[in-house]
Each structure stands twice: as structure tokens, then as C-alpha cells.
Amino acid sequence: MIDLYKILPEEWFEQIGDFSDNEEEFAPIDYDLVTTSLYSGNSFFGPEFVDLLVDDDLQIYYIRSAIRQPIGDYAWTTVWAWYKADVNKYNEIKDIVQEALKDAKDD
Incomplete structure (x- = not known):
């Protein structure tokens, strides 16, 4: 497993839409999974799952981040x-x- 946040500069990516509880609300139309990174949670938020995705036809990479948040x-x-x-x-x-x-x- 690789650390996507460590190897890819943040300034190369721009957020699409806002944070949402609907995974597909701001999703691109076509993409394939390249790799996944997992990050442990801190004291308030839970773990974060980060997928690097690609649309090879359009030659665009995407990051999809899933963060667990407490409700009550x-x-x-x-x-x-x-x-x-x-x-x-x-x-x-x-x-x-x-x-x-x-x-x-x-390794």
C-alpha cells in the first residue's frame, strides 16, 4: 500500500463540489480504480479511505475520500x-x- 497524500502534491488537485453523504453526488462519469490508501482516525474523526481513480480516455486522475464522522x-x-x-x-x-x-x- 502507498501513501497517496505523501507522494502527490495537494496543489495538483481541486475539490469537485462540497463534502456530501452521497458518494455519487459529485462523482465523475467514468473512472477506474488505481490504488487505495487507508489512514487511521484521530480522536474525533474515524478512519479515512482514499482512492486514486483515473479516466484514461480523458487522461484525468481523481481522488475520492471517505471520512467517517460521528453522529451524536x-x-x-x-x-x-x-x-x-x-x-x-x-x-x-x-x-x-x-x-x-x-x-x-x-518491499
Whole structure:
């Protein structure tokens, strides 16, 4: 597993829409999963699941983030956020991720 937040610069991505409890509300139309990163929660929020997705036809990378949030004292909900990469960074992101996945496989 790779750390997407560590290897991909934040400024290469722009949020699509707002945070939503509906995963598909701001989702792009077509994409394939590249890899997933998992992050542990802090004292208030639960874990975060981050997927790197790609639309190879349009040459655009996306990040889908799912964060668990408490509702009251006993329940949790998932809040989704979508991010779209700068289209000029497609080849750079592809190279960075392929190298990171290769290194992770070798470990």
C-alpha cells in the first residue's frame, strides 16, 4: 500500500463540489480504480479511505475520500469528497504512482 497524500502534491488537485453523504453526488462519469490508501482516525474523526481513480480516455486522475464522522454519541456516517487533478499533471501522476506501486511491491 502507498501513501497517496505523501507522494502527490495537494496543489495538483481541486475539490469537485462540497463534502456530501452521497458518494455519487459529485462523482465523475467514468473512472477506474488505481490504488487505495487507508489512514487511521484521530480522536474525533474515524478512519479515512482514499482512492486514486483515473479516466484514461480523458487522461484525468481523481481522488475520492471517505471520512467517517460521528453522529451524536453512538452513530457514524461517511462523508465523501471528490478531487480532480490538473489535466497537465496526468503523466507526472502516472509515473509517480507506478514507481510507488513498484517500490511497495518490492518491499
